[in-house]
Amino acid sequence: MQFLIIHSVSSLNLTNEYLNHKCFLDQGIYNTGSEYEDSLNIILRSVRTGSYYKNGFMRTSRGREPAPDAVTVMFQCRGDSYGSKCRTCADTAVAGFRRRCLRNKGGIIWYDQCFLWVSAIGEDMPINTNYKNMFSMYNPNNVRGDAKLFAKRVVDFFSELTLKVDKNTEVGSVVILYAEGKKKLGKNTLYAMVQCVELTIDCKSCLTWSILKLFKNDDIKQGGRVLGSNCEVRYELYPFIRS
Known part of the structure:
Protein backbone atom coordinates (compact mmCIF):
# COMPACT_ATOMS: atom_id res chain seq x y z
CA MET A 1 0.00 0.00 0.00
CA GLN A 2 1.11 3.54 -0.73
CA PHE A 3 1.19 5.70 2.42
CA LEU A 4 2.53 9.23 2.54
CA ILE A 5 3.43 10.23 6.11
CA ILE A 6 3.56 13.91 7.05
CA HIS A 7 5.66 14.31 10.17
CA SER A 8 5.22 18.00 10.91
CA VAL A 9 3.09 20.96 9.95
CA SER A 10 3.29 24.65 10.65
CA SER A 11 0.59 26.54 12.53
CA LEU A 12 -2.67 26.14 10.64
CA ASN A 13 -5.53 28.59 10.32
CA LEU A 14 -9.13 27.85 9.42
CA THR A 15 -8.39 26.48 5.98
CA ASN A 16 -9.20 23.22 4.27
CA GLU A 17 -5.79 22.10 3.13
CA TYR A 18 -4.81 18.65 1.96
CA LEU A 19 -3.24 16.58 4.74
CA ASN A 20 -2.56 13.04 3.54
CA HIS A 21 -3.76 10.15 1.40
CA LYS A 22 -3.40 6.39 1.14
CA CYS A 23 -4.26 4.38 -1.97
CA PHE A 24 -5.28 0.75 -1.35
CA LEU A 25 -3.00 -0.79 -3.95
CA ASP A 26 -3.92 -4.34 -2.91
CA GLN A 27 -7.53 -3.74 -4.03
CA GLY A 28 -6.43 -3.33 -7.63
CA ILE A 29 -7.23 -0.99 -10.51
CA TYR A 30 -10.60 -0.62 -12.24
CA ASN A 31 -10.96 -0.51 -16.01
CA THR A 32 -12.43 2.42 -17.91
CA GLY A 33 -16.09 1.71 -18.71
CA SER A 34 -16.34 -1.09 -16.12
CA GLU A 35 -19.28 -1.64 -13.80
CA TYR A 36 -17.05 -0.63 -10.90
CA GLU A 37 -16.29 2.72 -12.50
CA ASP A 38 -20.00 3.33 -13.10
CA SER A 39 -20.82 2.53 -9.46
CA LEU A 40 -17.96 4.67 -8.17
CA ASN A 41 -19.00 7.64 -10.30
CA ILE A 42 -22.59 7.43 -9.09
CA ILE A 43 -21.56 7.24 -5.41
CA LEU A 44 -19.03 10.06 -5.65
CA ARG A 45 -21.67 12.25 -7.28
CA SER A 46 -23.95 11.51 -4.34
CA VAL A 47 -21.15 12.52 -1.94
CA ARG A 48 -20.92 15.90 -3.66
CA THR A 49 -24.69 16.46 -3.81
CA GLY A 50 -25.92 14.53 -0.74
CA SER A 51 -28.27 15.78 1.97
CA TYR A 52 -26.11 14.66 4.90
CA TYR A 53 -24.52 18.03 5.66
CA LYS A 54 -26.45 18.59 8.88
CA ASN A 55 -24.60 15.71 10.55
CA GLY A 56 -21.52 15.51 8.35
CA PHE A 57 -21.56 11.74 7.77
CA MET A 58 -22.37 9.47 4.84
CA ARG A 59 -21.89 5.77 4.19
CA THR A 60 -23.25 4.04 1.09
CA SER A 61 -22.58 1.07 -1.18
CA ARG A 62 -23.40 0.20 -4.76
CA GLY A 63 -22.76 -2.67 -7.16
CA ARG A 64 -22.93 -6.43 -7.02
CA GLU A 65 -21.48 -8.30 -4.08
CA PRO A 66 -18.97 -9.77 -3.74
CA ALA A 67 -16.13 -7.70 -5.14
CA PRO A 68 -14.81 -6.77 -7.68
CA ASP A 69 -18.02 -4.97 -8.75
CA ALA A 70 -19.15 -3.58 -5.37
CA VAL A 71 -17.92 -0.23 -4.08
CA THR A 72 -18.42 1.27 -0.62
CA VAL A 73 -17.80 4.91 0.28
CA MET A 74 -17.68 6.66 3.64
CA PHE A 75 -17.40 10.42 4.08
CA GLN A 76 -16.99 12.33 7.36
CA CYS A 77 -16.74 16.06 8.07
CA ARG A 78 -15.08 17.48 11.16
CA GLY A 79 -17.61 18.35 13.84
CA ASP A 80 -17.28 22.12 13.42
CA SER A 81 -17.51 22.00 9.60
CA TYR A 82 -21.08 20.93 8.89
CA GLY A 83 -23.34 22.72 6.42
CA SER A 84 -21.77 24.60 3.50
CA LYS A 85 -18.21 23.97 4.75
CA CYS A 86 -18.90 20.24 4.68
CA ARG A 87 -20.25 20.42 1.15
CA THR A 88 -17.20 22.35 -0.04
CA CYS A 89 -14.89 19.80 1.58
CA ALA A 90 -16.81 16.99 -0.12
CA ASP A 91 -16.13 18.56 -3.52
CA THR A 92 -12.45 18.94 -2.65
CA ALA A 93 -12.11 15.39 -1.31
CA VAL A 94 -13.74 13.76 -4.34
CA ALA A 95 -11.54 15.73 -6.75
CA GLY A 96 -8.45 14.99 -4.66
CA PHE A 97 -9.16 11.27 -4.47
CA ARG A 98 -9.63 11.01 -8.23
CA ARG A 99 -6.36 12.82 -8.83
CA ARG A 100 -4.16 11.12 -6.23
CA CYS A 101 -5.59 7.57 -6.45
CA LEU A 102 -6.21 7.54 -10.19
CA ARG A 103 -8.23 4.39 -11.09
CA ASN A 104 -7.46 2.76 -7.72
CA LYS A 105 -10.47 0.83 -6.46
CA GLY A 106 -9.90 1.98 -2.91
CA GLY A 107 -8.16 4.57 -0.78
CA ILE A 108 -8.46 7.34 1.80
CA ILE A 109 -7.81 11.06 1.51
CA TRP A 110 -7.71 13.51 4.41
CA TYR A 111 -8.29 17.25 4.40
CA ASP A 112 -8.38 19.63 7.33
CA GLN A 113 -12.18 19.54 7.54
CA CYS A 114 -13.10 16.07 6.23
CA PHE A 115 -11.94 12.73 4.90
CA LEU A 116 -13.17 10.34 2.20
CA TRP A 117 -12.82 6.53 2.35
CA VAL A 118 -13.40 4.30 -0.70
CA SER A 119 -13.20 0.49 -0.81
CA ALA A 120 -13.95 -2.39 -3.16
CA ILE A 121 -14.33 -4.67 -0.15
CA GLY A 122 -17.62 -3.99 1.63
CA GLU A 123 -16.73 -5.91 4.76
CA ASP A 124 -13.58 -3.79 5.05
CA MET A 125 -15.64 -0.86 6.38
CA PRO A 126 -13.64 0.33 9.43
CA ILE A 127 -16.02 -0.49 12.29
CA ASN A 128 -13.14 -1.59 14.50
CA THR A 129 -10.24 0.85 14.59
CA ASN A 130 -7.69 0.29 11.84
CA TYR A 131 -4.47 1.54 13.40
CA LYS A 132 -2.55 1.04 10.15
CA ASN A 133 -4.48 3.94 8.64
CA MET A 134 -3.48 6.41 11.37
Missing part, protein backbone atom coordinates in the same frame (compact mmCIF):
# COMPACT_ATOMS: atom_id res chain seq x y z
CA PHE A 135 -0.83 9.12 11.14
CA SER A 136 0.33 12.13 13.16
CA MET A 137 1.20 15.77 12.45
CA TYR A 138 2.88 18.28 14.77
CA ASN A 139 3.28 21.99 15.25
CA PRO A 140 7.03 22.66 14.72
CA ASN A 141 7.33 24.78 17.88
CA ASN A 142 8.47 23.19 21.13
CA VAL A 143 6.74 23.89 24.43
CA ARG A 144 8.45 26.48 26.62
CA GLY A 145 8.82 25.78 30.31
CA ASP A 146 7.79 22.52 31.98
CA ALA A 147 6.96 20.35 28.94
CA LYS A 148 5.98 17.29 30.99
CA LEU A 149 3.47 19.30 33.02
CA PHE A 150 2.10 20.79 29.82
CA ALA A 151 1.66 17.31 28.30
CA LYS A 152 -0.12 16.08 31.42
CA ARG A 153 -2.57 18.97 31.36
CA VAL A 154 -3.28 18.44 27.67
CA VAL A 155 -3.91 14.71 28.25
CA ASP A 156 -6.21 15.54 31.18
CA PHE A 157 -8.19 17.93 28.98
CA PHE A 158 -8.42 15.32 26.23
CA SER A 159 -9.82 12.91 28.82
CA GLU A 160 -12.57 15.42 29.66
CA LEU A 161 -13.47 15.74 25.98
CA THR A 162 -13.44 11.96 25.52
CA LEU A 163 -16.00 11.64 28.33
CA LYS A 164 -18.26 14.10 26.47
CA VAL A 165 -17.98 12.04 23.28
CA ASP A 166 -18.85 8.91 25.24
CA LYS A 167 -22.30 10.42 25.96
CA ASN A 168 -23.23 9.96 22.28
CA THR A 169 -24.98 13.20 21.33
CA GLU A 170 -27.76 12.42 18.86
CA VAL A 171 -28.75 14.64 15.93
CA GLY A 172 -31.87 13.08 14.46
CA SER A 173 -31.08 9.38 14.02
CA VAL A 174 -27.31 9.96 13.77
CA VAL A 175 -24.89 9.74 16.68
CA ILE A 176 -22.38 12.60 16.69
CA LEU A 177 -19.13 11.51 18.34
CA TYR A 178 -17.47 14.91 18.58
CA ALA A 179 -16.37 17.25 21.36
CA GLU A 180 -14.30 20.41 21.48
CA GLY A 181 -13.23 22.96 24.05
CA LYS A 182 -10.66 25.41 25.35
CA LYS A 183 -8.89 25.82 28.69
CA LYS A 184 -6.55 28.39 30.20
CA LEU A 185 -3.01 27.15 30.82
CA GLY A 186 -1.29 30.04 32.60
CA LYS A 187 -0.86 32.81 30.03
CA ASN A 188 -1.86 30.51 27.17
CA THR A 189 -5.18 29.06 26.06
CA LEU A 190 -5.35 25.41 25.01
CA TYR A 191 -7.75 24.48 22.19
CA ALA A 192 -8.59 20.84 21.55
CA MET A 193 -11.06 18.54 19.79
CA VAL A 194 -11.80 14.81 19.57
CA GLN A 195 -13.99 12.97 17.07
CA CYS A 196 -14.91 9.43 16.05
CA VAL A 197 -16.62 8.20 12.91
CA GLU A 198 -20.21 7.22 13.61
CA LEU A 199 -19.66 3.52 12.79
CA THR A 200 -16.69 3.09 15.12
CA ILE A 201 -17.59 0.72 17.95
CA ASP A 202 -14.39 1.26 19.96
CA CYS A 203 -14.36 5.07 19.91
CA LYS A 204 -12.89 5.53 23.39
CA SER A 205 -10.04 3.09 22.70
CA CYS A 206 -9.27 4.82 19.41
CA LEU A 207 -9.14 8.24 21.07
CA THR A 208 -7.03 6.99 23.99
CA TRP A 209 -4.50 5.39 21.64
CA SER A 210 -4.30 8.58 19.56
CA ILE A 211 -3.81 10.83 22.58
CA LEU A 212 -0.98 8.66 23.92
CA LYS A 213 0.65 8.65 20.47
CA LEU A 214 0.87 12.45 20.56
CA PHE A 215 3.07 12.35 23.65
CA LYS A 216 5.06 9.14 23.25
CA ASN A 217 8.28 11.16 22.80
CA ASP A 218 9.90 13.67 25.16
CA ASP A 219 9.92 16.28 22.39
CA ILE A 220 6.66 17.99 23.38
CA LYS A 221 5.19 20.34 20.78
CA GLN A 222 2.82 23.29 21.12
CA GLY A 223 0.29 21.45 18.95
CA GLY A 224 -0.36 18.16 17.28
CA ARG A 225 -2.97 15.86 15.81
CA VAL A 226 -3.59 12.22 14.99
CA LEU A 227 -5.95 11.23 12.19
CA GLY A 228 -7.21 7.94 10.80
CA SER A 229 -10.28 6.24 9.37
CA ASN A 230 -11.95 5.92 12.79
CA CYS A 231 -11.02 8.87 14.98
CA GLU A 232 -9.18 12.18 15.17
CA VAL A 233 -7.66 14.27 17.98
CA ARG A 234 -6.00 17.67 17.87
CA TYR A 235 -4.69 20.35 20.21
CA GLU A 236 -3.10 23.77 19.64
CA LEU A 237 -2.29 26.97 21.53
CA TYR A 238 -4.26 28.99 18.97
CA PRO A 239 -7.90 28.80 17.79
CA PHE A 240 -8.49 26.34 14.98
CA ILE A 241 -12.14 25.42 15.64
CA ARG A 242 -15.17 27.33 14.41
CA SER A 243 -17.55 28.40 17.12
